[in-house]
Amino acid sequence: KHMFDPKEHQHLRYNPLRDSWVLVSAHRMKRPWKGQVEKPPEDNIPRHDPNNPLCPGSVRANGEVNPEYDSTFMFDNDFPALQPDAPDPGSDHHPLFQSKAARGVCKVMCFHPWSDITLPLMQPVEIRKVIDKWADLIVELGAEYTWVQIFENKGAMMGCSNPHPHCQVWASNFLPNEAALAERCQRDFLQKHGEPLLLQYARMEAQAQERVVVENEHWLVVVPYWATWPFQTLLLPRRHVLRLPDLTPQERDGLASIMKRLLTKYDNLFEVSFPYSMGWHGAPTGSHLKEDMGHWQLHAHYYPPLLRSATIRKFMVGYEMLANEQRDLTPEQAAEQLRKLGEEHYKMKKT
Amino acid sequence: KHMFDPKEHQHLRYNPLRDSWVLVSAHRMKRPWKGQVEKPPEDNIPRHDPNNPLCPGSVRANGEVNPEYDSTFMFDNDFPALQPDAPDPGSDHHPLFQSKAARGVCKVMCFHPWSDITLPLMQPVEIRKVIDKWADLIVELGAEYTWVQIFENKGAMMGCSNPHPHCQVWASNFLPNEAALAERCQRDFLQKHGEPLLLQYARMEAQAQERVVVENEHWLVVVPYWATWPFQTLLLPRRHVLRLPDLTPQERDGLASIMKRLLTKYDNLFEVSFPYSMGWHGAPTGSHLKEDMGHWQLHAHYYPPLLRSATIRKFMVGYEMLANEQRDLTPEQAAEQLRKLGEEHYKMKKT
Ligand SMILES: O=P(O)(O)O[C@H]1O[C@H](CO)[C@@H](O)[C@H](O)[C@H]1O
Ligand SMILES: O=P(O)(O)O[C@H]1O[C@H](CO)[C@@H](O)[C@H](O)[C@H]1O
Numbered sequence: 001k002h003m004f005d006p007k008e009h010q011h012l013r014y015n016p017l018r019d020s021w022v023l024v025s026a027h028r029m030k031r032p033w034k035g036q037v038e039k040p041p042e043d044n045i046p047r048h049d050p051n052n053p054l055c056p057g058s059v060r061a062n063g064e065v066n067p068e069y070d071s072t073f074m075f076d077n078d079f080p081a082l083q084p085d086a087p088d089p090g091s092d093h094h095p096l097f098q099s100k101a102a103r104g105v106c107k108v109m110c111f112h113p114w115s116d117i118t119l120p121l122m123q124p125v126e127i128r129k130v131i132d133k134w135a136d137l138i139v140e141l142g143a144e145y146t147w148v149q150i151f152e153n154k155g156a157m158m159g160c161s162n163p164h165p166h167c168q169v170w171a172s173n174f175l176p177n178e179a180a181l182a183e184r185c186q187r188d189f190l191q192k193h194g195e196p197l198l199l200q201y202a203r204m205e206a207q208a209q210e211r212v213v214v215e216n217e218h219w220l221v222v223v224p225y226w227a228t229w230p231f232q233t234l235l236l237p238r239r240h241v242l243r244l245p246d247l248t249p250q251e252r253d254g255l256a257s258i259m260k261r262l263l264t265k266y267d268n269l270f271e272v273s274f275p276y277s278m279g280w281h282g283a284p285t286g287s288h289l290k291e292d293m294g295h296w297q298l299h300a301h302y303y304p305p306l307l308r309s310a311t312i313r314k315f316m317v318g319y320e321m322l323a324n325e326q327r328d329l330t331p332e333q334a335a336e337q338l339r340k341l342g343e344e345h346y347k348m349k350k351t
Numbered sequence: 352k353h354m355f356d357p358k359e360h361q362h363l364r365y366n367p368l369r370d371s372w373v374l375v376s377a378h379r380m381k382r383p384w385k386g387q388v389e390k391p392p393e394d395n396i397p398r399h400d401p402n403n404p405l406c407p408g409s410v411r412a413n414g415e416v417n418p419e420y421d422s423t424f425m426f427d428n429d430f431p432a433l434q435p436d437a438p439d440p441g442s443d444h445h446p447l448f449q450s451k452a453a454r455g456v457c458k459v460m461c462f463h464p465w466s467d468i469t470l471p472l473m474q475p476v477e478i479r480k481v482i483d484k485w486a487d488l489i490v491e492l493g494a495e496y497t498w499v500q501i502f503e504n505k506g507a508m509m510g511c512s513n514p515h516p517h518c519q520v521w522a523s524n525f526l527p528n529e530a531a532l533a534e535r536c537q538r539d540f541l542q543k544h545g546e547p548l549l550l551q552y553a554r555m556e557a558q559a560q561e562r563v564v565v566e567n568e569h570w571l572v573v574v575p576y577w578a579t580w581p582f583q584t585l586l587l588p589r590r591h592v593l594r595l596p597d598l599t600p601q602e603r604d605g606l607a608s609i610m611k612r613l614l615t616k617y618d619n620l621f622e623v624s625f626p627y628s629m630g631w632h633g634a635p636t637g638s639h640l641k642e643d644m645g646h647w648q649l650h651a652h653y654y655p656p657l658l659r660s661a662t663i664r665k666f667m668v669g670y671e672m673l674a675n676e677q678r679d680l681t682p683e684q685a686a687e688q689l690r691k692l693g694e695e696h697y698k699m700k701k702t
Contacts, residue, residue, distance in 0.1 A: 036507035
């Protein structure tokens with residue numbers, strides 16, 4: 001009988017934030033890929049395009065004209081999935097045909113006036129402005145709504161329909177599925193183990209170093225032990241922090257710096273503007289602002305789809321949709337690859 | 352205050368098979384799409400390609416030569432995510448770093464000797480042979496393994512790396528996440544309501560007709576009330592059936608017929624070979640074969656990604672990955688579109 005080697009022997013790993021398992025089959029990387037090849041992202045995006053509704057001075061779908069903004073810029077999503085005033089579907093439902101009201105708002109936030117820039121190429125002080133706006137949004141929308149989801153879809157491969165650097169914010173009067181899972185798992189963990197899940201986790205990862213990608217005084221980025229996407233990462237503060245507005249000025253500067261370093265490594269991995277969906281999970285807001293939410297720890301997830309190169313992605317299909325998520329390299333291998341990469345952006349070297 | 356209209360007013364719907372919610376925001380279909388456009392699938396696939404390892408007579412990666420098969424053909428996956436003999440990672444784990452053994456087998460099954468044919472274009476007697484093989488597989492692999500996942504990834508968009516019509520079978524010594532969810536939900540429902548979830552559901556849908564796509568004496572296909580993917584469907588027997596091998600010869604013929612009708616409608620929707628992932632969920636096997644699994648009802652899920660046309664898909668990204676799945680048309684609208692389509696395949700009309 002062989003010794004167990006995670007790089008050679010498939011096994012399941014437990015995700016304590018989602019109470020589910022991921023199948024790790026690292027030997028699958030040996031298989032040749034003959035399937036779909038992705039278009040690499042466009043590389044000659046004009047800095048300013050008057051027809052792009054996200055640019056300064058452009059006219060949007062609703063006829064409004066954007067200001068000549070020179071930093072971040074926020075506006076209401078012109079095609080919102082959540083609106084503040086939808087009528088209630090009622091409550092007298094059969095158990096197999098249950099519906100409930102969903103109310104909320106959807107906003108878009110541009111990171112920068114230029115269309116041809118991305119977060120890793122922005123200055124730390126510019127990224128800091130994005131972070132401050134995120135924190136303001138949680139205060140503003142969190143006063144009314146239970147959950148304020150800040151997320152960025154980057155790259156056409158991730159369904160992003162506009163190359164201008166931006167994120168979205170969808171606030172809702174309900175806890176979305178993923179938030180409800182994170183809420184339950186963190187609450188149960190604190191009760192059972194006496195320490196917030198992600199505080200204990202960050203401490204242990206910082207000590208082990210095996211899955212750490214970048215770190216600084218205030219923050220830690222790891223490929224989590226239970227990562228599903230090939231180069232998925234988890235961004236964690238070292239201090240116990242419930243929500244973005246609770247971050248100190250120093251922690252915000254530290255966050256700007258570590259985001260730039262992480263995203264530069266991502267871009268350097270395959271020398272391409274790395275596609276991903278990312279988002280923040282902080283303690284629920286609205287009526288929860290008055291409750292003890294000490295089981296929560298603020299964190300951000302990065303879910304990037306690329307697997308082997310700028311044009312070969314991981315597909316979460318078939319077995320993954322119907323049975324179980326599965327990954328083709330170990331989280332430790334992914335962390336090592338990212339860790340070894342330089343922190344100077346490949347585009348800066350080439351010019 | 353307006354009256355609630357599901358086509359105009361976003362709301363949440365409950366999925367009783369997964370104990371989670373989906374956000375239905377049908378008014379989002381009005382938004383213009385400027386994002387990624389998919390390559391339509393290749394339309395001139397050679398009937399026989401000696402270099403395609405799935406064709407009759409071809410040499411596969413491990414050096415084996417395929418027989419000159421004239422119906423279905425099964426072989427072991429040359430790059431299996433599950434192998435029968437992986438060593439155990441041990442059991443003395445910290446709660447945040449838990450792993451467990453995963454053992455299993457992965458097989459590939461070709462549906463037909465031709466590469467340029469798909470299920471909807473096959474004869475019912477040919478589809479019947481596929482169904483019989485599926486049932487045999489559940490018997491054969493189910494004797495040893497807890498879960499036998501039969502699934503088909505169709506189309507390059509769904510990560511399918513070979514155009515030859517085929518499905519996969521991954522059998523495992525563990526209940527995958529999705530199987531464990533379906534197990535728990537169906538078990539709880541029977542206990543609470545005294546009738547298997549999907550039997551009650553099929554009866555109610557057959558009566559309402561609102562979400563029915565196709566039906567015959569033995570089978571029913573609906574866009575489920577809680578569908579997540581735009582044109583997702585659920586295929587259900589009318590009789591209480593635990594697993595594929597339990598189907599009578601008549602039910603198998605009825606299944607071949609209804610699969611052909613459903614998949615023809617799918618292809619006719621955007622006049623393209625419709626991509627999807629599909630798979631069978633029957634009662635768990637292995638040691639469960641001896642248990643009372645009466646809460647289970649056999650069913651198949653079809654998860655197709657296309658939304659607006661042959662080249663515009665739904666992206667499950669950002670908000671969907673980090674917060675909550677969201678759909679852009681109501682299940683009732685999707686069912687009506689599919690129902691209205693003809694049952695003669697568009698490729699047959701054109702020639
Ligand atoms: O085994 P294949 O067809 O090469 O691979 C495809 O199906 C698998 C099972 O759904 C997935 O894990 C892969 O990501 C996908 O590309
Ligand atoms: O709002 P966008 O950027 O047009 O749309 C994108 O993000 C949304 C939120 O993740 C998804 O629902 C859409 O499928 C995706 O294309």
